[in-house]
Amino acid sequence: MALIVQKYGGTSVGTAERIMAVAERVKRWRDQGNQVVVVVSAMSGETNRLIKLAQQIQQCPEPRELDVLMSTGEQVTIALLSMALQAQGCPARSYTGAQVHILTDSAHNKARIRDIDAARVRADLDAGRVVVVAGFQGIDAQGDITTLGRGGSDTSAVAIAAALKADECQIYTDVDGVYTTDPRVEPKARRLTRVTFEEMLEMASLGSKVLQIRAVEFAGKYKVPLRVLSSFEDGEGTLITFEENIVEDAQISGIAFSRDEAKLTVLGVPDEPGVAYQILGAIADANIEVDMIVQNIAAQEETTDFTFTVHRNEYDHAMEILKKTANTLGARQVLGDPKIVKISLVGVGMRSHAGIASRMFESLAKEGINIRMISTSEIKISVVVDEKYLELGVRTLHDAFGLEQAAAA
Amino acid sequence: MALIVQKYGGTSVGTAERIMAVAERVKRWRDQGNQVVVVVSAMSGETNRLIKLAQQIQQCPEPRELDVLMSTGEQVTIALLSMALQAQGCPARSYTGAQVHILTDSAHNKARIRDIDAARVRADLDAGRVVVVAGFQGIDAQGDITTLGRGGSDTSAVAIAAALKADECQIYTDVDGVYTTDPRVEPKARRLTRVTFEEMLEMASLGSKVLQIRAVEFAGKYKVPLRVLSSFEDGEGTLITFEENIVEDAQISGIAFSRDEAKLTVLGVPDEPGVAYQILGAIADANIEVDMIVQNIAAQEETTDFTFTVHRNEYDHAMEILKKTANTLGARQVLGDPKIVKISLVGVGMRSHAGIASRMFESLAKEGINIRMISTSEIKISVVVDEKYLELGVRTLHDAFGLEQAAAA
Numbered sequence: 077m078a079l080i081v082q083k084y085g086g087t088s089v090g091t092a093e094r095i096m097a098v099a100e101r102v103k104r105w106r107d108q109g110n111q112v113v114v115v116v117s118a119m120s121g122e123t124n125r126l127i128k129l130a131q132q133i134q135q136c137p138e139p140r141e142l143d144v145l146m147s148t149g150e151q152v153t154i155a156l157l158s159m160a161l162q163a164q165g166c167p168a169r170s171y172t173g174a175q176v177h178i179l180t181d182s183a184h185n186k187a188r189i190r191d192i193d194a195a196r197v198r199a200d201l202d203a204g205r206v207v208v209v210a211g212f213q214g215i216d217a218q219g220d221i222t223t224l225g226r227g228g229s230d231t232s233a234v235a236i237a238a239a240l241k242a243d244e245c246q247i248y249t250d251v252d253g254v255y256t257t258d259p260r261v262e263p264k265a266r267r268l269t270r271v272t273f274e275e276m277l278e279m280a281s282l283g284s285k286v287l288q289i290r291a292v293e294f295a296g297k298y299k300v301p302l303r304v305l306s307s308f309e310d311g312e313g314t315l316i317t318f319e320e321n322i323v324e325d326a327q328i329s330g331i332a333f334s335r336d337e338a339k340l341t342v343l344g345v346p347d348e349p350g351v352a353y354q355i356l357g358a359i360a361d362a363n364i365e366v367d368m369i370v371q372n373i374a375a376q377e378e379t380t381d382f383t384f385t386v387h388r389n390e391y392d393h394a395m396e397i398l399k400k401t402a403n404t405l406g407a408r409q410v411l412g413d414p415k416i417v418k419i420s421l422v423g424v425g426m427r428s429h430a431g432i433a434s435r436m437f438e439s440l441a442k443e444g445i446n447i448r449m450i451s452t453s454e455i456k457i458s459v460v461v462d463e464k465y466l467e468l469g470v471r472t473l474h475d476a477f478g479l480e481q482a483a484a485a
Numbered sequence: 486m487a488l489i490v491q492k493y494g495g496t497s498v499g500t501a502e503r504i505m506a507v508a509e510r511v512k513r514w515r516d517q518g519n520q521v522v523v524v525v526s527a528m529s530g531e532t533n534r535l536i537k538l539a540q541q542i543q544q545c546p547e548p549r550e551l552d553v554l555m556s557t558g559e560q561v562t563i564a565l566l567s568m569a570l571q572a573q574g575c576p577a578r579s580y581t582g583a584q585v586h587i588l589t590d591s592a593h594n595k596a597r598i599r600d601i602d603a604a605r606v607r608a609d610l611d612a613g614r615v616v617v618v619a620g621f622q623g624i625d626a627q628g629d630i631t632t633l634g635r636g637g638s639d640t641s642a643v644a645i646a647a648a649l650k651a652d653e654c655q656i657y658t659d660v661d662g663v664y665t666t667d668p669r670v671e672p673k674a675r676r677l678t679r680v681t682f683e684e685m686l687e688m689a690s691l692g693s694k695v696l697q698i699r700a701v702e703f704a705g706k707y708k709v710p711l712r713v714l715s716s717f718e719d720g721e722g723t724l725i726t727f728e729e730n731i732v733e734d735a736q737i738s739g740i741a742f743s744r745d746e747a748k749l750t751v752l753g754v755p756d757e758p759g760v761a762y763q764i765l766g767a768i769a770d771a772n773i774e775v776d777m778i779v780q781n782i783a784a785q786e787e788t789t790d791f792t793f794t795v796h797r798n799e800y801d802h803a804m805e806i807l808k809k810t811a812n813t814l815g816a817r818q819v820l821g822d823p824k825i826v827k828i829s830l831v832g833v834g835m836r837s838h839a840g841i842a843s844r845m846f847e848s849l850a851k852e853g854i855n856i857r858m859i860s861t862s863e864i865k866i867s868v869v870v871d872e873k874y875l876e877l878g879v880r881t882l883h884d885a886f887g888l889e890q891a892a893a894a
Contacts, residue, residue, distance in 0.1 A: 092538065092541035092542050095542060096542065126561070129501065129561070129565060130564070130565065130568060132501035133501050133504060133505065133565055133568045133569045133572060134568045134569070134571065134572040137564075137568045137571075138567070138568065138571055140578070141564045141567045141568050141571070141579055142564070142568075144560060144563060144564040144567075144579050144581070145560075145561060145564035145565065145568075147560075148557035148560045148561050151553060151554075151556075151557045151560070152535070152538070152554060152557050154553060155539070155546075155550045155551070155553040155554035156538060156539065156542055156554065158547070158550045158553075159539060159542045159543045159546045159547065159550050159551075159554075160542050160543070162543065162546075162547055162550070163542060163543040169549070170550055170553050172553070172630075174583065175628055175629075175630075219584055220584075221581075221584075
């Protein structure tokens with residue numbers, strides 16, 4: 077007997093019919109002798125309906141009240157799914173985030189989970205019931221309703237799996253697993269049967285939207301085995317595992333990319349300690365998230381050039397701040413480009429294989445793709461290129477590293 | 486400075502626009518120096534939408550899960566109203582029933598309030614905030630969400646007013662007060678400026694749907710001054726008061742009526758102790774509510790005739806049970822009529838005035854209305870007549886007791 081936590085997203089529970097289908101699947105797992113906890117999102121469309129309602133009243137609603145409103149979405153789903161399970165003769169009980177004490181901090185709309193009291197869930201499981209929990213929500217220490225932000229249901233599922241020491245946390249989505257890259261960009265993309273947590277983290281943070289990055293971090297931290305599966309077809313999906321280098325031959329697991337990036341450069345700032353802090357500190361103070369950071373020795377002596385990327389929506393704001401800082405620092409020039417993208421090779425295998433980077437740069441060069449920035453980590457090489465080269469770049473690399481073929485396992 | 490609890494029903498908060506209008510009214514009360522707690526229902530249509538969703542899944546959903554589902558309706562409204570207040574510069578905070586510890590028993594879908602912890606509400610009021618509370622819902626001792634059943638928002642408002650020792654509990658509805666009778670039946674019906682609790686109880690239980698009967702009972706028990714007002718127009722509404730016989734001249738406050746009644750009679754049962762219990766016990770065991778009960782000496786010696794009324798929907802079921810009991814008791818005959826209505830004169834004034842009953846019977850007789858049953862209490866005389874006489878009966882009595890004129894106060 078295993079303890080399984082399953083998470084179904086908004087599309088999977090989008091209609092009464094689909095909720096019945098989810099109930100059937102849950103019941104099948106339970107009938108095989110497993111204990112099952114189900115975490116659900118709001119029915120697709122519901123979140124937008126609620127936001128629209130709020131905006132008819134106030135353009136920027138207070139975060140606390142927005143959470144009170146939004147959390148009703150999942151509450152509707154837990155009730156309906158419990159009914160669907162009971163209709164199929166499967167004992168079930170629903171709980172809101174507050175009821176199972178998913179304690180979070182008080183950062184409304186983007187709260188982080190601090191603790192879960194699993195006692196009530198465990199008692200129900202032991203009594204033979206399926207437990208249905210509202211994802212995406214919790215309560216803070218004052219008893220106020222919080223939400224984890226969009227996509228937070230994945231995090232809820234993983235956190236509950238960790239608290240219960242579940243054998244597996246299964247994330248059901250509208251795709252059947254993690255792919256070597258986005259199949260909409262490269263039709264030859266292949267589903268991975270396994271991927272390591274580190275790779276998944278890089279993939280998720282780089283815009284492969286299968287799993288929410290915080291959920292993956294959480295799962296890695298608490299060693300929760302995670303599996304991504306399809307709600308609509310049977311299959312084993314992709315297992316996210318702690319093992320490394322499962323297959324020696326697989327140097328690269330996938331190609332992630334991220335659209336909507338923008339690049340800012342400040343040229344000729346004094347090359348002295350504290351400069352990076354002065355430049356990025358001002359940006360951080362404005363709550364703008366910085367992604368890649370590159371610093372070079374400048375052509376001119378005793379000065380340095382400094383480049384970083386932000387989300388395209390933040391470009392104008394970041395530029396405004398940077399210009400002020402540049403002025404203070406006596407920088408020579410400020411440049412920017414809001415139309416760039418990032419493409420990354422990800423794979424734990426690349427640690428032990430030389431020549432990955434050069435093969436990557438060579439393939440891109442052959443297609444005439446100019447690399448604007450480079451950044452590397454142990455298991456990732458990222459390049460920034462002009463927006464127009466995104467598709468070509470992804471397909472070129474997918475081909476160059478033979479990702480359409482499964483590794484000889 | 487007064488502490489006011491205001492309750493707005495589903496029609497009053499049915500759209501974003503109406504919610505803004507409610508916020509304006511609430512703010513006006515607060516700006517006049519009052520502390521205001523607002524209790525709201527689900528937006529009109531929302532409850533039916535949720536029930537339809539549930540029924541796509543299960544014809545008779547489990548009461549516990551139905552409560553989880555239904556309670557989202559008010560939760561949406563409290564968030565939106567708080568936003569609307571904040572949008573108008575009025576500090577506000579929303580609470581679900583669980584958050585302000587509206588403790589109920591565990592009778593899902595029809596729970597009764599046991600206790601309210603008003604500490605959190607009081608702290609917010611003292612901090613200058615308007616407090617917005619979800620009506621109709623609470624939690625039981627296990628922390629499960631409960632609902633008070635349809636119309637329960639009135640009861641929530643009164644219970645909160647009682648817990649806070651509020652100066653007045655104002656119930657805003659789509660009518661502007663309590664009338665001498667239903668204006669749709671008697672266009673000359675007049676709004677009462679005051680009515681006693683006892684009268685209101687009789688009016689409510691007899692089908693004047695302005696206030697929920699449990700709310701009136703609660704208000705009477707905890708001595709909460711209650712006022713019924715319109716959400717859509719200004720006016721002083723009707724105050725429900727503890728004073729008796731405010732105006733010596735007003736013998737009758739109003740005429741209540743109840744459609745959809747049915748009458749069952751068993752003739753010639755043995756006239757011995759325990760017979761009434763045997764007849765009504767079987768009906769009660771089937772959860773059928775009995776309204777009027779009349780017992781006469783029968784024509785035949787040592788037997789008695791027994792008549793009672795039930796809701797028309799329960800007629801067939803009650804008849805089936807009664808036939809069995811009649812058989813056991815060796816009764817002579819069982820009769821029934823599912824097409825009767827009840828009309829009642831209500832007024833604390835009638836206690837000290839003889840002749841009310843005879844004037845009532847005389848007026849009805851003059852119009853050829855045959856009385857089928859009579860039942861009286863201290864402040865009420867009810868008659869059962871054929872369904873077709875309802876309108877004529879109400880208008881005749883309204884006229885006979887001069888209810889269109891305000892009492893000479």
